Amino acid sequence: MNIALSAFFILLLILPGYIYLNAYERRENNTLEKKPFEASSATAIVCAFVIQFIYAGIVHSLLNPIDFALxxxxxxxxxxxxxxxxxxxxxxxIVGIYFIVLFYASHGAGKLMQSQVFKYNPYKDSxxxxxxxxxYELKGxxxxxKDAQFIKISATQDTSEGTYLYYGMLQDFYLTKDGQLDRLVISEATRRHIKDDETPVNVAETSDNRFYEIKGDRLIIKYENIINLNVEYYYITQKSKCTIKEYD
Known part of the structure; x- marks a missing residue:
């Protein structure tokens, strides 16, 4: 009975660390390569120790004395x-309320820390x-x-009519549970048949006017159907007048 109680108590003590990490990590962008269980457990235990130290100190000093010997x-x-x-x-x-509040506080602390990291270190090279x-790539x-103000996407996709090149402004993107890119949403979408590139371009017919506009506000492209994907980052700099720089 005492062993079972001890194991259950240990679980309650380290659980806040896992809750904190689960809230802190960017879940919709998980990579396929997961951290080893040992590394994740060690990190969670350290986080749980810090959280328990702070939380128990506050409760013991300000709210209700804790019998640490017990x-x-x-x-x-x-x-x-x-x-x-x-x-x-x-x-x-009282013990039940202690842990319920602790679990919610751990989740809130994880979300708060995540927001602060994105606020003060929002870049990939941080x-x-x-x-x-x-x-980071699709947010610029x-x-x-290199903090892009807007992004344009070029994507080749196979269809029953052949291979088309789609081009437009990136509005949003969605990922699968495994962290793979699921679909892209672009606006001001245009497309052209890749077969048209086989003919030489003359002065009257430029590469740009080979594209034709696709009606609609947002075009959704499934990533699994994309053959090649090109990302263009645009940076707006202000000197004597506003200029736009383009980088692929």
Whole structure:
């Protein structure tokens, strides 16, 4: 009984670390290469220790004294005396509230820390950047020197009529649960048949007017049907007048 209680108590103590990491990590951009279980567990235990140290200190000092000696006895699996059990029983609801609030606080702390990282270190080259390549690439957050104001996408896609090149302004993107790119959403979409590139371009017919506009506000392209994907980053710099720089 004491061993089971000890194991359950340990689980309650380290669970906030996992909750914090789960809230902190950028889940919609997870990579396929997961962290080893040992590394994740070690990080979660360290986070749980820090969270418990701060949270227990606040509760013990300001709200309700904590019997740390009794906690250590439960952790070690030592058999509790009848007096200790009778002392613990009326406070079960307080213990329950303690951990419920702690779990919510851990989740909130993870979300808060995530937002602060994106606010103060939003770029891919930051040492605090998340392992979320699609997010940084398709948001244009490469570095402070390369912070794109807008992005254009060129994508070749096979259809029943042949291979087409789609071109437009990137509006949004969606990922699968495994972190793979699922679909792209572009506006001001145009397309042209790749076969048209086989004929030489004369002065009257430029590469741009080979494209024809696709009616609609947003075009959704499935990534699994894309053969090649090209990303163009546009940076607006202001000197004597506004200029636009384009980088592929």
């Amino acid at each position: 906690c250590l006895k439960i952790l070690s699996g030592t058999k509790l005396t009848s007096d200790e059990v009778s002392q613990l029983t009326p406070d079960i609801w 040492k605090f950047a998340f392992d979320t390549p699609w997010y 957050f490469l570095s402070r020197e």
